[in-house]
Amino acid sequence: MIRLGEFEVTSLYENRFRVDGGSMFGIIPKKLWSKIMPSDADNFVFLDIRPLLIRTGKNNVLIDLGFGNCLDSKMKRIYGLDQNSRLLADLDEAKITPEEIDTVIFSHLHADHALGGLGFNRNGQVIKLFPNAKYYAHKYELEDSLNPNERTAAAYVTELLAQYEEIQAVENDGRIVDGISVLRTGGHTRGHMAIVIQSAGQTLIYPGDIIPTTAHLKPAYIGAVDTFPLESLVQKKAIMDECIKNNYYMAFDHDSKFEFAKLIKDNDEIVPVSLFE
Numbered sequence: 608m609i610r611l612g613e614f615e616v617t618s619l620y621e622n623r624f625r626v627d628g629g630s631m632f633g634i635i636p637k638k639l640w641s642k643i644m645p646s647d648a649d650n651f652v653f654l655d656i657r658p659l660l661i662r663t664g665k666n667n668v669l670i671d672l673g674f675g676n677c678l679d680s681k682m683k684r685i686y687g688l689d690q691n692s693r694l695l696a697d698l699d700e701a702k703i704t705p706e707e708i709d710t711v712i713f714s715h716l717h718a719d720h721a722l723g724g725l726g727f728n729r730n731g732q733v734i735k736l737f738p739n740a741k742y743y744a745h746k747y748e749l750e751d752s753l754n755p756n757e758r759t760a761a762a763y764v765t766e767l768l769a770q771y772e773e774i775q776a777v778e779n780d781g782r783i784v785d786g787i788s789v790l791r792t793g794g795h796t797r798g799h800m801a802i803v804i805q806s807a808g809q810t811l812i813y814p815g816d817i818i819p820t821t822a823h824l825k826p827a828y829i830g831a832v833d834t835f836p837l838e839s840l841v842q843k844k845a846i847m848d849e850c851i852k853n854n855y856y857m858a859f860d861h862d863s864k865f866e867f868a869k870l871i872k873d874n875d876e877i878v879p880v881s882l883f884e
């Protein structure tokens with residue numbers, strides 16, 4: 608947990624999953640990326656899933672929710688999910704009940720970000736785990752997740768997303784609740800958003816999958832899964848510049864070492880510095 612002005616921000620650990628290493632680094636040769644993110648014999652890299660819990664004093668907000676437990680066994684096998692979602696256990700540890708969550712903001716609606724708010728009831732029906740929350744995603748993300756194409760379909764689970772019934776469509780950048788605003792980046796998906804958290808002069812940026820791990824602080828290290836990689840490039844450079852210039856913190860959604868970091872420029876490299884050292 609970190610304090611950000613008057614807010615408390617906790618990086619949760621929802622689960623860990625695997626993806627093909629190449630899909631995370633696009634045109635970068637394995638010889639280079641494997642130095643900073645090791646892969647197994649099948650070329651898989653392992654990613655943590657780190658939703659954010661923000662307690663502002665007025666609102667209890669979750670940013671992204673992870674995979675949850677509702678995927679079928681085939682999907683679980685594909686993603687190497689061999690343990691259950693830890694989201695509710697993490698919230699319990701943070702001493703907050705699911706009923707107290709009033710706002711959920713999705714950076715985008717890929718399965719590893721959007722399905723963690725769903726569970727099963729005793730009769731095996733899918734239910735929402737945060738009954739009092741309002742859910743937000745960008746309008747383009749809602750459109751694209753409902754009408755995926757041959758290249759984007761694998762990342763969305765449309766029939767489970769429909770179980771949320773109502774996700775508010777964000778049309779413009781700006782405030783969702785006091786101190787928390789969104790900024791459409793595009794890049795990873797057309798409707799992907801970064802989340803900006805500000806309190807008492809301190810700022811934390813959650814860039815979502817535009818900069819999923821500290822290995823992606825190198826500008827050209829952009830996933831092949833990104834729909835608009837050149838947009839990702841422009842956006843990630845702008846976000847990193849802002850962070851360095853203004854001393855903003857960054858939260859990483861898939862890093863296994865850094866939950867949060869400050870960024871510094873060391874010669875031409877951008878280097879993460881832990882907030883806990």
Ligand SMILES: [Zn+2]
Pocket residue numbers: 717719720816819861
């Ligand atoms: Zn992701």
